[in-house]
Every structure is written in C-alpha cells, then in structure tokens.
Amino acid sequence: MIEIGQLPNARAAQAFVDYLTGLGIESYIESLPQGVAIMLVGPQHEDTARSEFAQFVLHPHDEKYLQASWDNGNTQTKFDYGSGTLGLVQQFITGAGPLTLITFFICVLVYALMNLGMGNTLFSALSFAGAVPDSDVAEIWRVFTPSLMHFSAMHIIFNLLWWWYLGGKIETRLGSRPLLFLLLMAGTLPNILQFFITGPNFGGLSGVVYAVVGYTWLMGVRNPNCGIGLPPSYMGFMMVWLVLGFTDLLGMPIANGAHVGGLLVGLAQALFDSRKPSQV
Known part of the structure; x- marks a missing residue:
C-alpha cells in the first residue's frame, strides 16, 4: 500500500477516493490520530494519483469531485465527525502545524493580557x-515583537484567520521551515x-499575513503541484484591502509599510522556493 497524501477531513478524503475510482485507480482511506491518509492499493497509477491529489488540495470544491461522489460513492460509507465542539477543535488543530498554532495562541494571549x-x-x-522611554535597538527582540501585539478585535481576528488558514496550509504541506x-x-x-x-508606534501580524498571502499565491502559480495555492479572488480581495489602506476609507490607522514589505518578502521567498519543486 502506498500513501499519497493526508487530509484533515474524512468526507473530503472520501470524495477524492470516489474521484480516483472513476479514473480506475483503486484507493481507500486510512484513519490517523489527526485526519486521514489516502492509500493506493497498488503502485501502477502512483504518479497520476499524486498529481490528482495536488489538484484536489488546490481546488477541493470543484464540481467534478462532488459528481464523483454521486457516481462512484458507497452509500454505506460512514464518517465519524465527532461531537460538534470537539469536531471543530479537531479541525482547527489538524488544519495547522505546531508553528502556526503556537504563534496563533501567543498572539491571543498577548491580546487578552493587554485587555486585562x-x-x-x-x-x-x-x-x-x-x-x-529607554528602549533602543540594542534590545534586538523589538524588531519582531510588535508583530505579536494587536489593538482591536477586528485587527486580531482578521490577521489570525488568515495566519491559521494560509500558515497552516504552508506548514502542513511544505513543512515548518518555509513558514518559520x-x-x-x-x-x-x-x-x-x-x-x-x-x-515606532505600530503592531500586528499584518506584515506576516501579507507574506503568507504572497507566498501561497505565487507558489501555486509557479509550482501547481506543491500542494498550496490561493484562488485569484482571494488574492484580489487582499490587494483591494492593501490599496484601501492607503486611503481614509477604512477609518483606522493601517501599517501600509508593513503590508507592502510583507508581501514583497512572501513573493521573494516564493520565487526562490519555486525554482525547483524538490528544493521546497
């Protein structure tokens, strides 16, 4: 048996297995402590299956996978979604790696303490x-730690949702190194x-968020089989938000320099990492 990939959601995994069945590729789901693995019965179609898996990861809601479930799905298949709250917690944890989650909770802790x-x-x-007063560049941590501070609920929610969604994708599919x-x-x-x-009066994870946005989008464009990508509509939304930051329409102070700088960092790293897929 050959594992071609892992997914956090069993129902999504079954949709992909049904799709492979329609291609004449025999596969099945194997439960893991966190999520499920897609297993091939034999090696004959491994390259095709891996290529299709990469496309599924990028576009899991494509209609062809839903149609495959209707055409090839087994109505006896049962899924354990867990209890409501427990299931959401499990999806939250399995959708990201340790670096993503640690950073997420540090930001939440800092925000909570700042409001207590x-x-x-x-x-x-x-x-x-x-x-x-009395702070200077000799305290080297100060070039990074403003990123951990947020000053409003909207500020932290916006940043951490993107960080969990995209940082989690990068870490679970490419590893912790590029995300770090x-x-x-x-x-x-x-x-x-x-x-x-x-x-010096600013804070927030926005620069990092724009870095993972730029990285995810460009990696998906230059290396579609890498397992990550960002739909053009999402990228368009973030670019509109970036432009709005230079106006007064948002009604709040925006760290535009951090946004632009973060985006450039993410794009530059994606250019480097996508030179050869094996180097990521």
Whole structure:
C-alpha cells in the first residue's frame, strides 16, 4: 500500500477516493490520530494519483469531485465527525502545524493580557525601539515583537484567520521551515520599513499575513503541484484591502509599510522556493 497524501477531513478524503475510482485507480482511506491518509492499493497509477491529489488540495470544491461522489460513492460509507465542539477543535488543530498554532495562541494571549490591565506593561516590553522611554535597538527582540501585539478585535481576528488558514496550509504541506522563514523575515523587515515611514508606534501580524498571502499565491502559480495555492479572488480581495489602506476609507490607522514589505518578502521567498519543486 502506498500513501499519497493526508487530509484533515474524512468526507473530503472520501470524495477524492470516489474521484480516483472513476479514473480506475483503486484507493481507500486510512484513519490517523489527526485526519486521514489516502492509500493506493497498488503502485501502477502512483504518479497520476499524486498529481490528482495536488489538484484536489488546490481546488477541493470543484464540481467534478462532488459528481464523483454521486457516481462512484458507497452509500454505506460512514464518517465519524465527532461531537460538534470537539469536531471543530479537531479541525482547527489538524488544519495547522505546531508553528502556526503556537504563534496563533501567543498572539491571543498577548491580546487578552493587554485587555486585562496589562496593556502598558506589554506595550513597554514588546513595542518597537523608541516607542517607550529607554528602549533602543540594542534590545534586538523589538524588531519582531510588535508583530505579536494587536489593538482591536477586528485587527486580531482578521490577521489570525488568515495566519491559521494560509500558515497552516504552508506548514502542513511544505513543512515548518518555509513558514518559520516567512514569520521571522516578514515579522522583522516590514517592521523596520514601517518604523521609517511612521515611527515606532505600530503592531500586528499584518506584515506576516501579507507574506503568507504572497507566498501561497505565487507558489501555486509557479509550482501547481506543491500542494498550496490561493484562488485569484482571494488574492484580489487582499490587494483591494492593501490599496484601501492607503486611503481614509477604512477609518483606522493601517501599517501600509508593513503590508507592502510583507508581501514583497512572501513573493521573494516564493520565487526562490519555486525554482525547483524538490528544493521546497
């Protein structure tokens, strides 16, 4: 038996198995501690199956997979979705890797503490050099830690949803290395750029979010079989949001330098990683 990939959702996996059945490729689902694996019965069609799996990961809602379930699905197949809350928690955990989740919860913790009377203390400790008295560039962590601070519910929800969705895709399909690079580079260089544009009073994971947006989109364009990608409509929305940040229409201060800098970091890393698929 040959494993060609893993998915967090058993029903989605069954749709893909039904699709392979329609292609004359015999496969089945094997349960894992987190999610399921797609297993081939024999090696005869391995290359085709792997190529089709990569396309399924990019476009799981394509009508052809739904049609395959109608045409080839087994009505006796049963799925264990777990209890409602437990199922959502499981999907949240299996949809991301450890780096994605750790960063997610650190940001949530910092935001919670800042709203529980520790705002000034945390801002003094995490803000960019020069934002508070007696802080300077010798405290090297300050080029990164502003990325962990958020100043409104909308701010943190927007950033963390994108971080979990795209960071989770990158980490579960390409590994932690490219995501760690994006987090460190897009969590520091855009902050430095933002400092020179507006000064030291800023924060948020937006630069990193735009880095994973740019990385995911360009990797999907240049290397469609890598297992990640971003639909043009999603990329278009983020570009519209980026442009709106340079206007007064959003009614809030926007770290435009961090957004642009993060996007450039993500695109540059995607250009490097997509030179040869094997190098990712």
